[in-house]
Amino acid sequence: MTPVPVTPSARRRGRPSRVLVYAALTVALAATLIPFVWMFLGSVKTEAELRQRPPTWWPQTFTWDNFTAWFGRLDIGTFFVNSVVVAAFTVLGTLVFCSLVGYALAKLDFPGKRVVFTLVLVTLMVPGVVTFVPLFVVVSKLGMVSTYPALILPFLAGPLGVFLMRQFIKDIPDSLIEAARIDGAGELRIFLRVVMPLCGPALATLAILTFLGSWNNFLWPLVVAQSEDMYTLPVALSLYSVGQNSTNYGVLLAGSVLIITPVLLLFVALQRYFIQGIAATGIK
Amino acid sequence: MTVLTRPASPVAPVRDRGRGPAAVRRRRTAVIAYLFSLPFIASFAIFMVFPLISSLGMSFTDFRSTDIPTPFAVAFVGLDQYTALFQNEQFLRSMLNTLYFVGVGIPLTMAVALVLAVALNGAITRFRTVFRVGFYAPVVTSIVAVAVVWRFILQPDGLLNTLLASIGITGPDWLGDTAWSMPSMILMAVWRNMGTLMIIFLAGLQGIPREVMEAAEVDGAGAWQRFLRVTLPMLRPTLLLGAVLLSVGYLQFFEEPFVMTKGGPLDSTLSISYFTFNQFGFGNYGTASAASYVLFVAIALLSIVQFRAFRTKE
Numbered sequence: 001m002t003p004v005p006v007t008p009s010a011r012r013r014g015r016p017s018r019v020l021v022y023a024a025l026t027v028a029l030a031a032t033l034i035p036f037v038w039m040f041l042g043s044v045k046t047e048a049e050l051r052q053r054p055p056t057w058w059p060q061t062f063t064w065d066n067f068t069a070w071f072g073r074l075d076i077g078t079f080f081v082n083s084v085v086v087a088a089f090t091v092l093g094t095l096v097f098c099s100l101v102g103y104a105l106a107k108l109d110f111p112g113k114r115v116v117f118t119l120v121l122v123t124l125m126v127p128g129v130v131t132f133v134p135l136f137v138v139v140s141k142l143g144m145v146s147t148y149p150a151l152i153l154p155f156l157a158g159p160l161g162v163f164l165m166r167q168f169i170k171d172i173p174d175s176l177i178e179a180a181r182i183d184g185a186g187e188l189r190i191f192l193r194v195v196m197p198l199c200g201p202a203l204a205t206l207a208i209l210t211f212l213g214s215w216n217n218f219l220w221p222l223v224v225a226q227s228e229d230m231y232t233l234p235v236a237l238s239l240y241s242v243g244q245n246s247t248n249y250g251v252l253l254a255g256s257v258l259i260i261t262p263v264l265l266l267f268v269a270l271q272r273y274f275i276q277g278i279a280a281t282g283i284k
Numbered sequence: 285m286t287v288l289t290r291p292a293s294p295v296a297p298v299r300d301r302g303r304g305p306a307a308v309r310r311r312r313t314a315v316i317a318y319l320f321s322l323p324f325i326a327s328f329a330i331f332m333v334f335p336l337i338s339s340l341g342m343s344f345t346d347f348r349s350t351d352i353p354t355p356f357a358v359a360f361v362g363l364d365q366y367t368a369l370f371q372n373e374q375f376l377r378s379m380l381n382t383l384y385f386v387g388v389g390i391p392l393t394m395a396v397a398l399v400l401a402v403a404l405n406g407a408i409t410r411f412r413t414v415f416r417v418g419f420y421a422p423v424v425t426s427i428v429a430v431a432v433v434w435r436f437i438l439q440p441d442g443l444l445n446t447l448l449a450s451i452g453i454t455g456p457d458w459l460g461d462t463a464w465s466m467p468s469m470i471l472m473a474v475w476r477n478m479g480t481l482m483i484i485f486l487a488g489l490q491g492i493p494r495e496v497m498e499a500a501e502v503d504g505a506g507a508w509q510r511f512l513r514v515t516l517p518m519l520r521p522t523l524l525l526g527a528v529l530l531s532v533g534y535l536q537f538f539e540e541p542f543v544m545t546k547g548g549p550l551d552s553t554l555s556i557s558y559f560t561f562n563q564f565g566f567g568n569y570g571t572a573s574a575a576s577y578v579l580f581v582a583i584a585l586l587s588i589v590q591f592r593a594f595r596t597k598e
Contacts, residue, residue, distance in 0.1 A: 021403055028400070029418045032475065035433045036421065038443065042436075054446045055436075101324035109310070110317035116325065123332055125583050127536045129560040130576040133569050134335035134342065137352055157328040187316045216426040219542070219561075234428040238543065241432060249436070256429035267424045271417050274424070275483050 039260070043067070043253040050249045066254035074236070075228070076258065083232040086151045086221075087214040093156040094210045095203055102165025103191050107177060117166070120159045128219075139224060150224045151232070155214065161206050168202035169195060204273045215263055233259045343574035349567030358570075365574035375575060377551050378559040381466065385555065386534045389470045393534075394526055396474055397481030402511070404482070405489040416486075420479035427476070431543035435459070438468055438544075459545055462552040469540045469553050476540075477533070481526050488522030489515070527590050535583050556582075 038057075042050060043066055045059045070076040104110065105117055135154055144150040172195060180190045196203075218234035225231050231239070237255045267274055343365055345358040369375045404415055422430070437443045438458035445455035458468040492515065500510045516523075538557035541547050547554035547562070556579045563572035 018408065021408055025400075025403055025408065025415055029415055032419055032422065034443070035430065035437060035475075036425075038436070039429075039433045042433075053441050054449075055443055097324040097327065101321045104317040104320040108313050108317035108320070110314040110321075113317075116321065119328075119333065123336070125532055125580070125587060126332075126336060127532075127557065127576065127579050127583060129536070129538075129557045129564075129572070130339050130580050131332060131335035132561070132576070133564050133572050134338040135331060136564075137338075137569075138330065138335060140352060153327060154331040157324065157330075157332045159328075159332075162324065187313075187320070191320070212424055216424075216428075218426070218428050219539075234426050237426075237432075238428045241428075252432045256426075256432045259426045259429040263424050263426070264421065267421065268417060271413070271420075275416065275420065 036260075036264075039253055039256055043250065043257045045250060047248065047250050050253075063250075066250035067258075069248075069251045070254055070258060074240070076233075076236070078229055079231050079233045079236040080258075082151075082225075082230060083215060083234075085148060086232060087211050089148070089152045090155050090214040091207050091210045093152065094158060094161050095207060097156050098158070098161035098165045098206060099169075099196065099199060099203065100191070101162055102169050103195055105162070105166040106169035107172075107174070107195075108187070120162050123159045124163065132220075136223060144224075146225055146227045146230045148230075151221055151230070154220070155210075155217075158210070161210065164206055165199070165202055168199060172198050201273075201276065205276065208270065208274055211266075212263065339573045340577060342570055343577050345570050347569040347573070349569060351569075361570070365570050366578075369571065369574055369578065374551060374554065375556075375559055378554045378556050379578075381551075381553060382535060382537055382555045382557075384466055385470060385473070385537045386531060388467075389473050389534050389537075390527065390530050392470065393474045393477050393481060393530060394523070397478045397526070398485055398523075400478065400482045401485035401489055402515070405486055416483070419482055422476050423479040427539045427543055430472075430476070431540075434472055435544060460549055462550050465545055465549060465552045469537075469544065472540050472544070473534070473537070477530065481530065484526050484529075485519070485522060488519050491522075492518045524590060528587050531586050531590065532583055535579065535586065 041057065041059060044062050044064065046061055046063050049056060049060055105113060139145060139150045176194055177190055180194050216234065218238055221232045221235045222238060225235055237259060240255065241252050344360060344362060346361050347358045351358050400419055404412055440457040440460070444458065448455040456464045458464050496514060497510060500514050505513065536557050537555040538561065541553040541555060541558055545553045547558050556575060560572045560575040563575060
């Protein structure tokens, strides 16, 4: 805090109210985090204890059984690899596609540029269900049902990524690009050597947003991944939770922990970029 | 992409089209720009624009899942799908439900997010990051995973009702009672979305110059007056943005009921998106497309209205 001259009366008013704000925020934070706490604690409880009423907080008997179920009977390795592969290629593809077209829209002149950009803006408002049905028809016509491309390709055309990259690249001074051009650099070289190195923050934001979307996506994979070897983690969990196993509550909780933990760790480690990213997409 | 194949034009109507070095360079730039855009435009065309247009086309036909092998053999039925929709009680119910969710959910989420943002921005100086990370955490988590826990919280003898019982309140069957199922969905949505809005509002608050606040304070404005007369008006663009983002998302309301209630009980949490998804499941692709376009129009209209409403006040 910068030292601001505080009148005695303001100081007297300030202190108790600040304590109140802290107290209120702490209560709100506890309420927000209760589902997580309960998930983690529940995942190491026995089935009998989970059925106990009133519910217990701290596990009476500690057990890893719920987790071993995922590593034994259920093929979590495959689901995990699927989720990682899909997310990795979706992020990579989105970064390449969106930064290329973002550069073209921001710095190059070509006929039809306005049409492309307007279309991108309009599709930002298109609800997912509008394209859902024909997209499924396209994918089944192309014979891609239950393949990685079906899980990845439809998400490389995200209008948000194009918008983000275009806005960011637009703010890079033209003089930098002109200087490179005068030095005889080609457009590809300018893009790779001048523009991309300056796009770090935007690329980080886009990578994080795309990764989150892909990792947590479940409706499309649920419809398109029809064989068990193509399930992603959320698909596996959601199918498991409606099957005859739905009564096996501890296993469901352990599955939730397994899906959420990698993202939560990533988030805590990179929280600055997450938050910058959200603010940037919003404000720009 | 005619530029790629067209030979030098015989007549040069404008000076841009000549053979001069400037024109050659311009054409070269255009070709390069198309090459740069090609990967995106190709996938955008196949996976976004084509589905968007065929969905509109399908909504004027009686397309069913059995027509996939012969998509052009379907019958054109004009506006029949749309007129049937607006006579379909389940669809009308889903519209009312969506309206309920949006009408209560948006103001509530914005209010909660704004309170959190204001508290984090000015009222406290320490542990800001801890609070920010904590309130944002629900945003990054998978709805499927979260649903498992929330089902337990909202069970008749679950966590929430146990807490309520400890202060002498008998809680309802949150997910099983038609009166409480929607409020439960809204509660979950607020929990899942307040973080995003809080971050956007925080960024907006930090854009308000300190001098303005200090000037208001010197003029004797109290905290509440400063909030009403300075903070809110200066935050208008940010609030607008938050409202638009939220309404585009909330009008598509689907995931919470899909994982929690399957649209029930008695269709009390069936949204337009959910109705559409069910029609897709039944194989009624024409009906699904028509319903999805009704939603698209609603989203576009609401966005326009919001932009108007916030603009005219200035």
